[in-house]
Amino acid sequence: MTFPNLSFEHYLHPRPKPKGIDVKCSLQHFALITYAIDPIRFENIIPKRFKLDTIEYQGKTCALMSVVPFIDIDFTSAVYPFPNFTMGQTNYRVYVIDQTTQERCVWFLGTTLDSWTVAVPRHIWQLPWHKASINFDCIQNKEGFYSQYKMKTLSDWAASEVHLEQSETDSWQFEGFPNQETYQVFLTHPLAGFYYRLDGKLGTYRVWHDRLKPKPAKLVHAKFELLERMGLVSFEDQLKPYSVLIEPINEFTIYLPPTVL
Template sequence: MTFPELKFKDFLHPRPQPKGLDVQCKLQHFALVTYALDPERFTHIIPERFKLDTIHYQGREQALMSVVPFIDVDFTSAVYPFPKFRMGQTNYRVYVIDQETQERCVWFIGTTLDSWTLIVPRYVWQLPWHAAEFTFDCHQDALGFYSQYEMQTRSAWAAAELSLSQSANDPWNFEGFPGLESYQVFLTHPLAGFYHRRDGKLGTYRVWHDRLQPKPAKLLHARFELLARLNLVSFEEQLKPYSVLIEPVNEFTIYLPPALISK
């Protein structure tokens, strides 16, 4: 199986005009800790509408999933004057293809959020979002690389610990892809997300961002309670990610409210 070549020019497009409830925010200390896993581990997680977007890695077909921690800063309305919020967040996402549209997208297992505003996505929109308390302790050197990246999450649903470091010499790993750009498009540019709502129905929402510019980093320590509990990635496997990327800050537009899919 040969993975197709992906080019940013085929995926980048101007920002759709925000309206209504749409929000914009900056994502600070944005990290992507990605694992390559046996597709069978997702048998009872991914609905039939979607298929895993797999690569051939270390002699086997593998699915990719990422743990994505960051701090939402300047989280506010994209349309109206509105207070700005700051909150820690981590998304747990699997890379899939929507078989109805053939779009590359992500399946959200769930999200942790450190903010009282959790009541809106969790209870009004029924998103699989869960309460958490975050601590980030991050330091960058004069060149912008992370001499220290420490994140801790206290959460009944998905407690987590993460320690990373970064230097200009950290290598890229894109084994299974035809080139670096294909890997970057795949990991950083899915704009549609799907998930099981808390009531069991299928939901979706879309985002927009320009080309992201994360750079490789090294994992020093990881402990993601959710991944071990779901038998997706054991604690031992969590110490051996497929790749790690960090971007100091980027900017997203999120189009709201999420949509309910009837089937």
């Protein structure tokens, strides 16, 4: 199976005008720790509306999922004057294709959030977001590369810890994709997310961002309890990610409220 070429030219578009309760934020210390996983492990996890967006990797068909830690800074209304919030967050997302629309998108296993505001998405919109205490300890050199990137999450749902390092000599890894741009479009530019709400219904929301420009990094240590508990990636295999990327900061617009399907 040959993966098709993807180009940012076909995926980038102007920002839809925010309205209502849409929000904007900057994501600091944005990392993508991605794992190649046997598709059979997602049986009974991904609804039939979606199919896994797979690649051929090391002689096997694999699905990809990313653990995505970052700090929301300047989280505020995209329309009205409103207080700004800062909070740590980690998303767990699987790359899928919506068979209804054929759009490449992500399936969220869930999210941890270090803020009392987690009550809003969790209780009002029934999003699978979970309270956590998240600490980042990051050091960047004068060129902007991370000589240290550490994140630790205390959470009943998804405790985790990760230690990354980065230098200008870190190489790109995109085996299974025809080129680096296709790999970057695939990992960084899904704009629709789907998930099971806490009430079991299917939910979705959309985001917008310009082209992200992360750079490769190396994993020193990782322990994601959710991936072990769900039987997706063992603690041993978590030390062998498919790829690691970091971008110091980027900007997102989130279109709310989420939709029930």
